[in-house]
Amino acid sequence: MSDYFNLNNGVEEAKGIIAKLKKVKFNKKLLILIILVVIGIPTTVILSQQKQVVEKQASIVNPSTVSELSSLVMTKGKLDLRVDKAGKSTTSEGRQVGVAVTKAKERKEKMLKLAEENPEEFLLNALPSQVTKNLSLQVRDQVEKEVDIKGKLVVIHYDDIKNKKDKFEYRVQVFDNNQKMVKSYDLYSAKPLRYLQTGTEVSVKGYGLDNKVVIQGGGEVDTTGLHVYDSPKQNPLGPQKVLAILFNFDDDLRKPISKDEARKILFSDDAQSIKSYYKTNSYDKVQVEGDVVGYYTLPSSNESCDGSYVWGTAAQAIAYDRGIKLSDYNRILYIFPTKGNCWASAWATIGGVPSEAWMTEVKTVGIYAHELGHNFGSAHANSLSCGDKPIGEFEYGYPNGCTSNEYGDPADVMGYTPWEHMFHFNAPHKEETNYLADSQILTVDTDSTVTVNALENVDSSVKAIRVPISESGSYYYISLRKAIDYDQNLPTGITDGVGIHLWRRYNQFNNSSGSTQLIDNTTEAEGSVDFRNSSLTDGKSFIDTQNGISVKQISHDQDKATVEIKIDKSVCRHLSPDLSVSPLSQVGIQGEELAYDFTVKNNDSPNCGASDFSVNGYAAVGGFQTSSPAMSIGPGETKIIQVKIKSSNNDPIGVYKVTGELRSQYPRHSRDTQVAYIVFGSLAYVVANPDRIDTSLGSEPSIILATAMDTNYKRILGGVNYEWKFISDDQVGTIENVNTSTNKFTPNRPGNGGITVKATFNNYSSSFEIPVNVSGTLTPTPTKKTLKLEPTADAFVGKDKPSANHGSLNYFQTDSTPSTISYLKFDLSSLAGKKILKAILRIKVSDSSDATQSLNEVSSSSWTESRINFKNKPSFGNKIVSFKANKANKIVMLDIEKIVNLKKGRVFTLGIDSAGSNTAKFYSRESALSNRPQLVIEYQ
Numbered sequence: 001m002s003d004y005f006n007l008n009n010g011v012e013e014a015k016g017i018i019a020k021l022k023k024v025k026f027n028k029k030l031l032i033l034i035i036l037v038v039i040g041i042p043t044t045v046i047l048s049q050q051k052q053v054v055e056k057q058a059s060i061v062n063p064s065t066v067s068e069l070s071s072l073v074m075t076k077g078k079l080d081l082r083v084d085k086a087g088k089s090t091t092s093e094g095r096q097v098g099v100a101v102t103k104a105k106e107r108k109e110k111m112l113k114l115a116e117e118n119p120e121e122f123l124l125n126a127l128p129s130q131v132t133k134n135l136s137l138q139v140r141d142q143v144e145k146e147v148d149i150k151g152k153l154v155v156i157h158y159d160d161i162k163n164k165k166d167k168f169e170y171r172v173q174v175f176d177n178n179q180k181m182v183k184s185y186d187l188y189s190a191k192p193l194r195y196l197q198t199g200t201e202v203s204v205k206g207y208g209l210d211n212k213v214v215i216q217g218g219g220e221v222d223t224t225g226l227h228v229y230d231s232p233k234q235n236p237l238g239p240q241k242v243l244a245i246l247f248n249f250d251d252d253l254r255k256p257i258s259k260d261e262a263r264k265i266l267f268s269d270d271a272q273s274i275k276s277y278y279k280t281n282s283y284d285k286v287q288v289e290g291d292v293v294g295y296y297t298l299p300s301s302n303e304s305c306d307g308s309y310v311w312g313t314a315a316q317a318i319a320y321d322r323g324i325k326l327s328d329y330n331r332i333l334y335i336f337p338t339k340g341n342c343w344a345s346a347w348a349t350i351g352g353v354p355s356e357a358w359m360t361e362v363k364t365v366g367i368y369a370h371e372l373g374h375n376f377g378s379a380h381a382n383s384l385s386c387g388d389k390p391i392g393e394f395e396y397g398y399p400n401g402c403t404s405n406e407y408g409d410p411a412d413v414m415g416y417t418p419w420e421h422m423f424h425f426n427a428p429h430k431e432e433t434n435y436l437a438d439s440q441i442l443t444v445d446t447d448s449t450v451t452v453n454a455l456e457n458v459d460s461s462v463k464a465i466r467v468p469i470s471e472s473g474s475y476y477y478i479s480l481r482k483a484i485d486y487d488q489n490l491p492t493g494i495t496d497g498v499g500i501h502l503w504r505r506y507n508q509f510n511n512s513s514g515s516t517q518l519i520d521n522t523t524e525a526e527g528s529v530d531f532r533n534s535s536l537t538d539g540k541s542f543i544d545t546q547n548g549i550s551v552k553q554i555s556h557d558q559d560k561a562t563v564e565i566k567i568d569k570s571v572c573r574h575l576s577p578d579l580s581v582s583p584l585s586q587v588g589i590q591g592e593e594l595a596y597d598f599t600v601k602n603n604d605s606p607n608c609g610a611s612d613f614s615v616n617g618y619a620a621v622g623g624f625q626t627s628s629p630a631m632s633i634g635p636g637e638t639k640i641i642q643v644k645i646k647s648s649n650n651d652p653i654g655v656y657k658v659t660g661e662l663r664s665q666y667p668r669h670s671r672d673t674q675v676a677y678i679v680f681g682s683l684a685y686v687v688a689n690p691d692r693i694d695t696s697l698g699s700e701p702s703i704i705l706a707t708a709m710d711t712n713y714k715r716i717l718g719g720v721n722y723e724w725k726f727i728s729d730d731q732v733g734t735i736e737n738v739n740t741s742t743n744k745f746t747p748n749r750p751g752n753g754g755i756t757v758k759a760t761f762n763n764y765s766s767s768f769e770i771p772v773n774v775s776g777t778l779t780p781t782p783t784k785k786t787l788k789l790e791p792t793a794d795a796f797v798g799k800d801k802p803s804a805n806h807g808s809l810n811y812f813q814t815d816s817t818p819s820t821i822s823y824l825k826f827d828l829s830s831l832a833g834k835k836i837l838k839a840i841l842r843i844k845v846s847d848s849s850d851a852t853q854s855l856n857e858v859s860s861s862s863w864t865e866s867r868i869n870f871k872n873k874p875s876f877g878n879k880i881v882s883f884k885a886n887k888a889n890k891i892v893m894l895d896i897e898k899i900v901n902l903k904k905g906r907v908f909t910l911g912i913d914s915a916g917s918n919t920a921k922f923y924s925r926e927s928a929l930s931n932r933p934q935l936v937i938e939y940q
Ligand SMILES: [Zn+2]
Pocket: 157, 158, 159, 166, 370, 374, 380
């Protein structure tokens, strides 16, 4: 990589162009372009180089037409996002795309024009990606895109000296990793850009269409779409190495100036040379030196000045071929003949490493000085006409109702000198170019009487007094001029007192970005505006009542002037607030409320109290409603007022402009700004999550969340009504609203079913079906069964006959004296694993007794009916229940569910004894069927 490419990118392309074109007779731009395409040079680069310089024209495109076209493009070019439950579009997309493409092309032409002529209107009509991504591809190709481009800024200033008009042109050049330029965009901004130099590394965020990029601009903050990463490192002091390249065209071989003449103008020690002028103007801080090369003949035509930017690039390429080491120079001047069809006389980059300047007025030294002044970073020296007053009332840091006269300062080569005189830079320009040291600029912000010395004298004295005007960054500069050296022809109306300039370095008011404004202090006396007598005379005052500033000249001679400055800080000055809005444009759906942040800075002087600001919004078309809180903002404070703007349910698809009126109790605080509200569709569909339910019986309930989506694939957050129901009566569970968009499904039987959720938003509704599958088998409700068991053995034993067995008797009995007890054995083996619901022991009394009877657990069941006696009887365990057997033939019913449950599946024994000596007798299993003991068990 040679320094050649680092020095000037895009030269390689130009070299390629020249190499190919040298062999071809051409002068038609079209032919060039065709060849460029054939040889594979990115046409975007070349096209941008062919850019025309057009004077601003009055014929602003009718914006409503663009709006209408936008609506058509959005309506007809839109992919329809309404989907059925299978996710398929319910309408045939592309039906109307043909119409939309035609309209989009029509619209594109108008938008390209708007980009140049009315960038703000362009931005208000621009369609954000939220919209364009939903347009058919063919339509999208014709519509602007959101861009965020990082590159280097080129700022070119065009001087139409004859008509006293000027123009700034901005480009953003994008480089690849090898520092080679790959693309160049023309940059436009809705509000004037702050004063920036060529080579500034920036990112621009806005909308791109073809090779044009439009940003909001206007401020010094990032929200305006311009972010500055790095400022160019250039030094306007010291040696300034100038390479003057002379060239002509293969259809105009004239040589309007000889190399010797050019050398003499630029680099000689003649009094009227650029070298001498800058040496004096800079107090010997700048040395202009360099070389003149050429003539080179460009394979191009100068029939017009279209493409003049690439002439420079091509001329550099030829110089490089001829062995000129371009990196030795930090200033490049192009000098060439003209056929008189150029819009401007000369044009130059503001700053730049290297800087570039294009000269058609090739013999006027003053114009070289002027264009180099731009290269060194200076803007114009203008004058300010405010009717019959020296200054008007301030708005936004600038006097309202005043006109800036381009080149209007008659005492600065950056104004209109006329050109045979190269007057010194004025005081602000000498500050800007660092010709004045910081110590030579005195800032005065309290009442003071101070002396300022003549600007031309070479010494270290104070040469400029700076009075801050408001918090918004403007200053009055007070300086004295003296009729010596280059200033010897200044009119006495300039040199007989101090001159006052208004300057705001990063000025963004009007289109004279960065220019100084000379104030006329003799309007009352003269009754007319003549800036050749604009100075203050002894005893006279300049008064800015609104800002509480007065400057009175006490005395002066040719080398110094004494002025009395009074600053009344007690005055409350209500100044126009700064107002910016973000975002400028938003996409909503019908009825949606969108929030716009209005950033308001109260610029009132510190002495004022806080003011209540509010924003009222209105739209000329559409049913928009706005609301914003009132906000108290103190002087110097910045606050955001959030303005909510709601479209109506009936506003059709389209771009709507809503005006926000910022107001407080003071009329001076009134400011308006416009925002765009783009209505783009409505409810598109509703989705559910999960979109199907597969569950099983006994599982946890399923939570279903429904989401209504708009046509921009955006979730609709509010205002949607959701209805939930089963698709059929054949339900497989229950549904219950958790909240309006969330439902809970609880399965209650196996099978297939479905749930529908219907979303309604304004006049639109959409449904979604959620299939439901519940698996598992229903456990049949076990039927209740009854088992009637007779004892497998029963017997009584008595103490009176301890060895006797009574098992075969058809009764058993109890008594306390002599002790007589009975045993009953049951086999519960068939009840293993069953659930015992109820167990009732029925025993029938044969002989009654009033003694209390007890039913007891028995520890063992190993006894047999035929062998049990009092001696071998098993012992009793816990008592289960007490009862009476006080009536013959009574059937005693005893609930023994607990013990049966405990013993189920086994053989077990119950024992009965008595607390009294009156014998009770019961029927045994050997008795008649109906009398026998019975254990009745209900179980599952
Ligand atoms: Zn200029």
